[in-house]
Amino acid sequence: MKRLHPLSAVSTSLRLGVQIASVPITVVMFLNFITEIEFMYGLYLFPVGFVAGVGYGIVYYRVFRYDLTPDTFDVESGVINRQERDVPYHRIQNVDVHQSLFHRLFEMAVVSVETAGGSQTEIKLNFVRRSEADRLQSSIREHKRDPTSGDRSTTADDTTPSSAQPTALFELTLPKLLVLALTDVRVGSAMLSAIALIGFRSLAERAVLSLAQPLGGPPSLALASLTPDNALILSIVSMVSACLWIWLVNAVLVFIGQFGFVLGRTGEDLLYEFGLLNRSSGSIPQSKIQTLTLTEPVLARLIGWAGLKAETAGYAPGGEGRGGTDYVVPIAPRAQTLRIATGIKSFESPAVNRPPTIARRRYAARYSIIVGLLTLASYLVKTVVGGFELWYAPALLFVLVPIGAHAKWANRGYRIEDDHIIVRDGFWRRTTRIVPYHRLQTIRLQRSVFQRRLGLADLTADTASSTVLFSNDATAFDISLADARTDSERWREQFRASLER
Amino acid sequence: METLHPRIRFVWSILSLVLALVCGVVVVFVDRLVVTVGSWPAVVVAVLIAVAGVSYSILRYRRWGFALSDDAIEFEYGVVTIVESVVPYVRIQHVDTQRTAIDRVSGLARVVVYTAGTRGSDVTIPGVSPDRARTIQQRLRERASTDDIDAV
Structure with a gap:
């Protein structure tokens, strides 16, 4: 059995020391508020907590052991509750190696081993030498491929994995990285953009005010100078500038996060690596891929570029704090992305058939109702507050209703193939998912009250994927009920057939 | 399709009657403590929820079905949104x-x-x-x- 790197004992015990020591301080600080207790007691307790934390960290390091046996990856751990975990190689979905800036300084890395199911990483080695991490990654890969080659790579000094250098499949060059930074806008960036503004609140306020003023905005944020009209203009201007700010911050984040992305292949496995400050690498066994997803954010679509993601049943690669960066190709001209995609799983084209046009009417009706309610609300504000000349402004959104309805309709679609299903959805971030029949978990046909009236239905192919949050099962939205019925039968038959293959 | 046990109708109905009663009591409290709305809104709220709840329970029971077929278990359920699902x-x-x-x-x-x-x-x-x-x-x-x- 092997241990983690000694440096990990240092870092873990320091971290735990500070963490545990800060507990009594917080408690005393809280008690200080409600009772007469001296704040100094907290400081006296600090060394006690620190020593306890350091002790725990050292013991944790001393009892943590791992080893590669001929057919399992074994880990023993736990200071108070002992745990022995043996994970069979064939159950391992992916192996990730992550290096933060600190780890890179000392040539260290964190290894995460994922299996299907569970909301947590199955095994986490925090942390080992980088070379050891690479050795583990490639040994596990080899064991998976060839279960008999067991004992060879279990010896500790086997630092030269016998697998060949990976063949390069894709590299995110600087121009591509720039395109990615400008087109791949993520929801998560909004939070960070807000945090980035904290120090500059008054500056941001002044900037927005001066932008809004020529358009009829208020002279200041004081309640007295606000009228419903100039408040409306101000909020529109601030929304637009917030979008631009988020776009900018997002571009920087994406640039740093995806810098130097490379994709390669060793035998059956896809290997990727990315990051400017933190460096991450992961391996995806091709046989474990559940679905492939073509991602086309609206801006990328305009210039005909697309990205590619591969989903396994393991905890999503990059799921922990790396924001779902499970790209196989972050972005490339569509043709190149498709070439790589068809190399992973053969399919002819990602083309789909749009839903019946009656679905578009449904979206138009839905948006009209929303705009109508907004206008009504604005009218009510006018009658209650008074002096609201621009109350009809929300009604201008009616112009966008047909455009929005068409955009939603046109980007949705679905097609059935011999061994897989293709579904497409989304205007802002269009995703086209390719779901092989043998990956189906359940088939679900769903009809809401509104759909029943129009004879439409949603048909969902559920797969064993791990992204619980923002999970989008492959759903063919608003297809005709008759099609949904026959197709669900067909999926079922194809699934049965795929098991016999 | 196999249906659920008929008794579930009564269980669901009783649960919705309890909910109706609770909502009625809440309205009574609002009437006494926050704004005086009179006593009839409590009755109206309770009756509406009771009627809706009981009919929902009955519809839900009528819709619910499952079948153990050759290769999969099939379900059908839902009142507002009807779901038909197949689990191999x-x-x-x-x-x-x-x-x-x-x-x-x-x-x-x-x-x-x-x-x-x-x-x-x-x-x-x-x-x-x-x-x-x-x-x-x-x-x-x-x-x-x-x-x-x-x-x-």
């Missing part, structure tokens, strides 16, 4: 029979079927007799284990 036996990870407090009082049980899929892929058959729940679990266990295929 080979995809079943495990099957639970559960009895909540209310189930035990009413002499019913439920069967929960788990798969490795994501959202909404775990299906619960509410309101079957305990014996039936056990036989369903038994049958599913036999079916699920006959195939030596990974469920992922």
Whole structure:
């Protein structure tokens, strides 16, 4: 059995020391508020907590052991509750190696081993030498491929994995990285953009005010100078500038996060690596891929570029704090992305058939109702507050209703193939998912009250994927009920057939 | 399609009557403590919720069906949104029979079927007799284990 790197004992015990020591301080600080207790007691307790934390960290390091046996990856751990975990190689979905800036300084890395199911990483080695991490990654890969080659790579000094250098499949060059930074806008960036503004609140306020003023905005944020009209203009201007700010911050984040992305292949496995400050690498066994997803954010679509993601049943690669960066190709001209995609799983084209046009009417009706309610609300504000000349402004959104309805309709679609299903959805971030029949978990046909009236239905192919949050099962939205019925039968038959293959 | 145990209608109806009563009491409290609205809104709210709840319970019972076919277990349920789902036996990870407090009082049980899929892929058959729940679990266990295929 092997241990983690000694440096990990240092870092873990320091971290735990500070963490545990800060507990009594917080408690005393809280008690200080409600009772007469001296704040100094907290400081006296600090060394006690620190020593306890350091002790725990050292013991944790001393009892943590791992080893590669001929057919399992074994880990023993736990200071108070002992745990022995043996994970069979064939159950391992992916192996990730992550290096933060600190780890890179000392040539260290964190290894995460994922299996299907569970909301947590199955095994986490925090942390080992980088070379050891690479050795583990490639040994596990080899064991998976060839279960008999067991004992060879279990010896500790086997630092030269016998697998060949990976063949390069894709590299995110600087121009591509720039395109990615400008087109791949993520929801998560909004939070960070807000945090980035904290120090500059008054500056941001002044900037927005001066932008809004020529358009009829208020002279200041004081309640007295606000009228419903100039408040409306101000909020529109601030929304637009917030979008631009988020776009900018997002571009920087994406640039740093995806810098130097490379994709390669060793035998059956896809290997990727990315990051400017933190460096991450992961391996995806091709046989474990559940679905492939073509991602086309609206801006990328305009210039005909697309990205590619591969989903396994393991905890999503990059799921922990790396924001779902499970790209196989972050972005490339569509043709190149498709070439790589068809190399992973053969399919002819990602083309789909749009839903019946009656679905578009449904979206138009839905948006009209929303705009109508907004206008009504604005009218009510006018009658209650008074002096609201621009109350009809929300009604201008009616112009966008047909455009929005068409955009939603046109980007949705679905097609059935011999061994897989293709579904497409989304205007802002269009995703086209390719779901092989043998990956189906359940088939679900769903009809809401509104759909029943129009004879439409949603048909969902559920797969064993791990992204619980923002999970989008492959759903063919608003297809005709008759099609949904026959197709669900067909999926079922194809699934049965795929098991016999 | 097999239906649920008819008694579940009464269980669901009684639950919605309790909800109606609670809402009525809340309105009474609002009337006494916050704004005086008179006593009839409480009655109206309670009656409306009771009528809606009972008819929902009956519709829900009528819609609910499941069938153990050759290769999969099929479900159909839902009042506002009708869901028809198919779970192949080979995809079943495990099957639970559960009895909540209310189930035990009413002499019913439920069967929960788990798969490795994501959202909404775990299906619960509410309101079957305990014996039936056990036989369903038994049958599913036999079916699920006959195939030596990974469920992922």
